[in-house]
Amino acid sequence: MDFELSEEQVLLKDSVDRFVQNNYGPEDRLKLSQTELGFSREHWKQMAELGWLGMAFSEEVGGFGGGAVEVMIMMESMGRGLVLEPFVSTVLLGGTLVAEAGNNEQIESVIPSVIEGETMLAFAYAEQQARFNLNDIETTATKSGDNYILNGTKIVVYHGATADKIVVSARTSGNSRDADGISLFLVDKDAAGLDIRGYATVDGQRAADIRFDNVSVPSSALLGEEGKAAPFIERVVDRAIGALCAEAVGAMSAANEITNEYLKTRSQFGVPIGKFQVLQHRMVDMYMEAEQSKSMSDMVAMKLDLGHDDDTRKAVSAAKAQIGKSAKFVGQQSVQLHGGMGMTDEYSIGHYFKRLTTIEMLFGNTDFHLDRFSSLS
Template sequence: MDFSFSQEQNMLQESIERFVQNDYGFDERQKNAHSDLGFSQDHWQTFAELGWLGVPFAESDGGFGGGAVEASLMMEQFGRGLVIEPFLATVVLAGGALKHGASDALKARYLPGVIDGSLHGALAYAEPQARFNLADTCTTAAASANGFVLNGQKAVVLNGPRADFLVISARTSGEQRDRTGISLFVVDAKAAGVTRRDFPTVDAFRASEITLENVSVDADSVVGAVGEGYEILEQVIDEAIVSVGAEAVGCMEKLYKETVEYCKQREQFGQPIGKFQVLQHRMVDMFMEHEQAKSLMFMAAMRMDEGYGPDTKKAVSAFKVQVGKSGKFVGQSAVQLHGGMGMTEELSVGHYFKRLTIIDTLFGNSDYHLKRFGAL
């Protein structure tokens, strides 16, 4: 099996690597994170101009026909730079739902704006009672004369504050935890009956609690077939797991390299602490955890590109378990070896650790995916 990248994949990876090195400093990142918008609109337009926002979409939809491997290469570099622009929320989640299930008319309405950077989206699927069960949906969509009327509440909607449109999961039939009877709808974020409570997350991203009260949508707003949205949602979330896991791999690489450099410079007892054997062992363990996670990243991405099925789901869950385990070890070790300064706001180490901690809980933590792996 050939594991080498194509010329196009190498060019994509190198372009983002150069951007992160030259134009995405930590201080600027912090400044943008604390702005009203929560990220840089100039950077977002740069993403669009360089074609990055169109990579995962089919050429027929105006994209470049990339798959999970390309998305992983991109997100790994975003992780190294601790990028806060909402690529995951708009392109992978909301855009992914449209890519897999939307009609040609819905794609034509929204995907060009996503690709050129003029439209932001959000996937509103999680609910307060659901834990990590995608099927646990209390939000309802009742049929009406012109379409459907939505009522319910969605929790932790990533990029909710900036979203122009929402892709919302709602139950059109069945019981609360049935996999059948879930439908996906595209809703204007400013539609009557949609209210938001915006908040920053601990890792400097932005999210919303969204309440739907008698929100009317027409029948053409359904993504896929009515009552068959669960399969689309599950695939989109698994693609997001591969993407956010790749971001974690980038974070881990940055942390272990920063830690090695710090241990070469920090002196104690008249010599650099990097000469102490016990710390050398710890840094080697950090490297090994990163490499294990990276290997599973490529396995999950290649499985995803081969086709979505039980084997792909197992590979994705295995990757998510490893990311949770490795991210915790690498993050905690980096903070410990840096000492108290490791958790200060001025040093990037603590911010990488916060992001790794949140990634572990996104889309199901290690315990959840270990159980899912065993059940598949």
């Protein structure tokens, strides 16, 4: 595999790096995370103007035709700054589901406004009992004349409170863990019977629990064929996992640099603590974990651009398991090497630790993906 970036990819990386450098200093990020919105609409507008919100969409639906590799490049740079804007929620999850499962009318009514930064989306999939199983869905959608009636509760819907439209998975037939019988619906945020309760997450992001109480949506809100959404969901989530792996690589790289610099400046017994061999060995282990993760992230991005078969699924789970383990290790060691100050809000390393810990859990933790890898072998 060729891991060298093309000239266009280098330019993309440089533009995201500049955005992070200009807008995501530690104090800037902390202040932004403490606002009611939790991110900046001005930043979102800038992302749209730079073409980033259209990068992951094909040219057929009005995007710029970037693939998983381009998304990886962007997410790795965003991970270095712990960017808060809802790129994964709106573009990689909600937007991609509409683009791949929706009909022409749905695509034309949603995707251009997403690319222009005017519409934000969220994907409501997780439920209390599911434990990472994307097919474990008890939220129901019952046909009633020309409408569907949605009932159920979705939890930890990232950026669900700020989304203009919510893509929700619901069961139209079958038992609670069947792959068949799952459908996708596009629901407006102001639909009657929709109860959205937003909150801040431990990693500085925003999420919401959403209850559907006899929410009536027209048949035109159905994305794709009724009961056949599971393959779309799995494919889109696997791509999102690849993006999160890249984000973790960027966050690990930044955490290692911050920690290494701290070891050079923090003195004890009259010398910088970085002179102590045991701490040097610890830093070597942290850099090795980050480098292994970088290789896995690059590999899975290339696999995702080739298609979505069992080999790709195995690669996704292998990468998520390795990077989840590495993220936890680098985050924990970074905090430990900083001592108690590492967990203060005023110091950046604690925020990297929290985000890396969260990424390890999103869309399945290390143990879940080890089991998934084994089942596909």
